């Protein structure tokens with residue numbers, strides 16, 4: 001379980017790596033302090049080791065990595081300040097890995113705040129440095145490290161957001177894709193159950209779409225799909241979510257809607273499509289099936305009911321709405 005989490009949960013993996021390496025790095029100093037009789041530093045290092053080991057144990061047993069990361073950043077920041085103040089310049093060297101780890105572990109604005117405080121307090125206090133030159137050199141080098149770590153964290157976050165958008169969107173229509181649908185249906189169903197609110201689903205399938213492709217070509221068919229997605233989205237509320245389920249089949253998630261809301265919405269979408277979308281083969285029409293989540297069903301059953309309602313609409317002659325309350 002935790003081994004699997006190492007591959008899938010970046011924050012968890014960085015936290016485990018940082019705690020393990022820091023434990024390996026600091027523990028010998030604990031022994032050394034006690035051996036040379038430096039009890040005060042021995043106690044401080046022991047407290048740092050205990051915080052690292054406790055955090056490692058907590059997350060490895062399934063604990064939430066987010067608060068544990070914040071705890072580690074705060075602890076290492078304070079630890080660095082105290083150790084540098086007591087052992088001098090060599091202690092201040094720990095601030096470099098602490099700064100880098102902060103940007104990997106917590107939100108970059110918080111990491112920037114923690115790193116700036118650490119650098120400023122150490123540099124202003126000055127007690128850790130043997131000379132003014134050493135103090136200035138520490139301030140410059142730590143500030144550059146902090147700045148580069150900030151830029152790296154920002155760049156990584158932007159790339160992650162772009163990758164997530166690419167992985168969850170249909171490139172043709174811009175609607176969310178099937179992969180995103182599974183996740184969002186799950187969240188919507190959980191939220192609806194928690195708040196005892198209704199949530200509806202519409203499955204929409206363009207009628208005789210093959211004819212459009214056959215008569216006008218695939219590209220013309222593509223542009224009908226794009227126009228359809230745009231039209232549906234222009235009719236949706238901010239909380240509604242459109243997914244491309246398959247070729248010419250789309251799903252609209254409608255939070256807060258029961259069957260009484262779903263029917264008029266589905267019908268107004270159906271009418272808008274036949275009024276606004278045309279091809280040389282004639283008007284484009286859509287068959288719509290709807291279902292409201294029941295307390296005793298899972299998402300697959302919910303989607304299957306909406307899909308079955310859509311097929312019923314096809315069966316009844318297409319260009320119509322069937323809602324399975």
Ligand SMILES: Nc1nc2c(ncn2[C@@H]2O[C@H](COP(=O)(O)OP(=O)(O)OP(=O)(O)O)[C@@H](O)[C@H]2O)c(=O)[nH]1
Nearest residue numbers: 205206207208209210211213218219221222247248
């Ligand atoms: N242009 C285009 N066509 C697609 C795309 N994905 C699927 N299709 C086409 O959509 C058509 C679906 O045809 P069918 O499943 O027979 O359904 P239909 O013609 O819409 O008929 P009914 O659904 O029964 O009303 C096929 O011709 C597919 O090639 C796409 O991305 N672009």
